[in-house]
Amino acid sequence: MKLELTKHLDQVRDTVIEVDRIVSSHKYPGDRRTVMVMGLLSTIIQHHRSMLQLIKSAGTAGSSWALARDVVKGTQYGLWINSCATAEQILQIEEADAFPLSIPEMTREIEAAYSTDPFFESLKNRWATQLYKYTRSEIFRLGRWNIDSSSGLRLDDEEMRDATTIATLCIVLLAGKFLGGQGHSADCEQIQALAADYATRTSQQN
Numbered sequence: 658m659k660l661e662l663t664k665h666l667d668q669v670r671d672t673v674i675e676v677d678r679i680v681s682s683h684k685y686p687g688d689r690r691t692v693m694v695m696g697l698l699s700t701i702i703q704h705h706r707s708m709l710q711l712i713k714s715a716g717t718a719g720s721s722w723a724l725a726r727d728v729v730k731g732t733q734y735g736l737w738i739n740s741c742a743t744a745e746q747i748l749q750i751e752e753a754d755a756f757p758l759s760i761p762e763m764t765r766e767i768e769a770a771y772s773t774d775p776f777f778e779s780l781k782n783r784w785a786t787q788l789y790k791y792t793r794s795e796i797f798r799l800g801r802w803n804i805d806s807s808s809g810l811r812l813d814d815e816e817m818r819d820a821t822t823i824a825t826l827c828i829v830l831l832a833g834k835f836l837g838g839q840g841h842s843a844d845c846e847q848i849q850a851l852a853a854d855y856a857t858r859t860s861q862q863n
Contacts, residue, residue, distance in 0.1 A: 697735040732827035
């Protein structure tokens with residue numbers, strides 16, 4: 658693993674650790690909406706931590722893609738529940754353990770709800786193609802396998818940087834919107850500043 662990728666992984670780790678610290682510094686009400694968003698946020702943070710461990714472990718980096726996809730989907734669910742879902746839909750999720758809308762339907766509602774949010778629009782515009790990949794089946798990656806004595810799914814450093822960047826920005830986005838919805842405007846601004854700093858450092862490395 659190259660030094661540049663190692664530094665990048667340390668940066669995304671530190672960013673998410675700080676996000677987790679900020680979110681965990683508050684107590685929250687026990688209503689269904691809050692509990693569901695918190696549960697999703699906690700889960701994708703754990704997925705992020707596991708992604709970094711897999712990437713750093715020889716021969717297991719390919720498995721990190723499955724976790725990246727789960728981070729993107731978890732963020733979509735979280736954003737929709739946070740700002741789009743009705744009380745009846747949230748109750749339906751709890752009772753049926755299933756979402757009442759498809760991913761494309763949720764995506765349309767999320768984009769409408771956050772259409773005036775600069776960070777959301779920036780993330781969507783810059784990473785739209787890569788984000789779409791993580792909402793699809795793994796079947797499109799079969800062509801990346803090499804059939805030889807060292808068979809396996811080959812991922813280069815740039816792809817791993819992209820995957821971890823997208824996962825990190827998704828976590829930052831959901832955490833910021835959650836804090837804003839909970840009335841913690843100062844911490845929401847802190848999260849946004851953290852996102853801006855991370856984005857700046859990422860751009861300088863590209």
